[in-house]
Amino acid sequence: RExxxxxxxxxxxILPNLSPVGRTGAQGLFDLPYIRRLRADRPDLAHFEPAVLISSVSDGWIKLTVRAWISKIPRKDEIVSRYLKEVLTRLQADEIPVKAEVS
Known part of the structure; x- marks a missing residue:
């Protein structure tokens, strides 16, 4: 999980990792008139922090669900693929056995 x-x-x-320009742009999206009517205050980008949840635990394995907001939606598949590859690399570096299943 860590x-x-x-x-x-x-x-x-992956949000909320944005440059100052990107952060200003993201905050600006919430100031659009049709979105402003839906909220009472200016949102904090901390609400977009990634989350890793333990979905289930069984004999010898743990299933994790990762929820994250990405900054470039058209490149979603590439971003997710790189993310998963890096997770697997770090798990292997820590000698944690992995049976990867991506759904």
Whole structure:
């Protein structure tokens, strides 16, 4: 769980990791008139922190669910693929046996 979360927090394409310009742009989206009517206050980008949840535990394995917001939606598949590859690399570096199943 810690490795999966650390990889998400290290990836510049996963929110809330934004440059100052990107952060201003993201905050600006919430100021659009049709969205402003739906909320009472200006949202904090911390609400977009990645989350790693333990979905189930069985004999010898743990299933994790990762929830993350990405900054470039058209490149979603590439970002997810790189993220998963980095998680697997770090797990192997820590000598944690992995049976990867991506759904």
């Amino acid at each position: 490795i999966a979360l650390a990889v998400a927090l290290d990836d510049p394409r």
